[in-house]
Amino acid sequence: MSFSPLFERLVEAFRTLPGVGPKSAQRMALHLLERDRAGGERIVGALGEALARIGYCQRCRNLTEHDLCALCEDPRRDERMLCVVESPADLLAIEEAGGYRGRYFVLHGHLSPLDGIGPEELGLERLEAEVAGHDYEEVVLATNPTVEGEASAHYISEQLRPYEVRCTRLAYGVPLGGELEYVDVGTLSRAFSGRLPFTS
């Protein structure tokens, strides 16, 4: 049943959000229209601007609306360490865990030849240039503990071999087959401190 095509379109649009089913989408649409139109306008403004302006940091490929992200602009970060992650969500999880103060590099995915995702899509040329152009002592390959994540870490460690930088991997405190983004803070922190040399 539909009392308004525009309302139906709004409910459909909300269903593209992760974890939002038809009932939640309807509740969100009614909440904004009935009780919080100012909140709705804030979403329109913030989302519209974010989509138009947020792209990749030219150095680390993190999300940012500037040429360089706030982390790359921060002079207090440790220039001797680089942490390679699959997604900005993983970066946020590691930052929340605390303890790591180095740089990041965001792949935005993992190697997946069947989906057409190769070294170019992950910006591995940029990563190699980053390692070649700076004095990193260690590169932490913090990809997800999945088959694809391991394969990506392996590939990168091979690619960085000429630069004589120490490649490490998070300790296997993180649960196998899971998603880094959802690991609890304590486990993630322990995995960081217990990281091991990368061996293929």
Added chain:
Amino acid sequence: MSFSPLFERLVEAFRTLPGVGPKSAQRMALHLLERDRAGGERIVGALGEALARIGYCQRCRNLTEHDLCALCEDPRRDERMLCVVESPADLLAIEEAGGYRGRYFVLHGHLSPLDGIGPEELGLERLEAEVAGHDYEEVVLATNPTVEGEASAHYISEQLRPYEVRCTRLAYGVPLGGELEYVDVGTLSRAFSGRLPFTS
């Protein structure tokens, strides 16, 4: 920690949605920016247009982008019955339960003098004109089974007394103290068929 002010603003904006905490809001923002920018544009478009154009139906106060909502425009609805609900969500729940084919009137709330919500805010003048101007045989007062909902139903039944229309109330199959919007379809359908004359 914040790597982008725009990203933070987007996460904050998503938190105004009902049932969305900081972690869900972050997940939504990252999902749209990383994996579904087209979906994000659809939300911006649909929400922007809905906020700009969706208002109240001039006849029944349901949400609509036109003068009259699709239900009021529908000639197949039973003109002899009117169902008064507190919110469009309640209307949608009753439509989903099926069985009712009459008209609706949406209060957008219930009487609540302490919050400054009186007969005027609920459009009760419009409701009286609606009943006065049509040949309704029955008005179902389907307000929520709460103290405020009961009080509103009582007030409306007094207001409509001069028009000699039969005022009914949903059967008490609906759980007391609950919200109509979340009642399961079977219970709601039974409550509709078992409705009783309104006695104050």
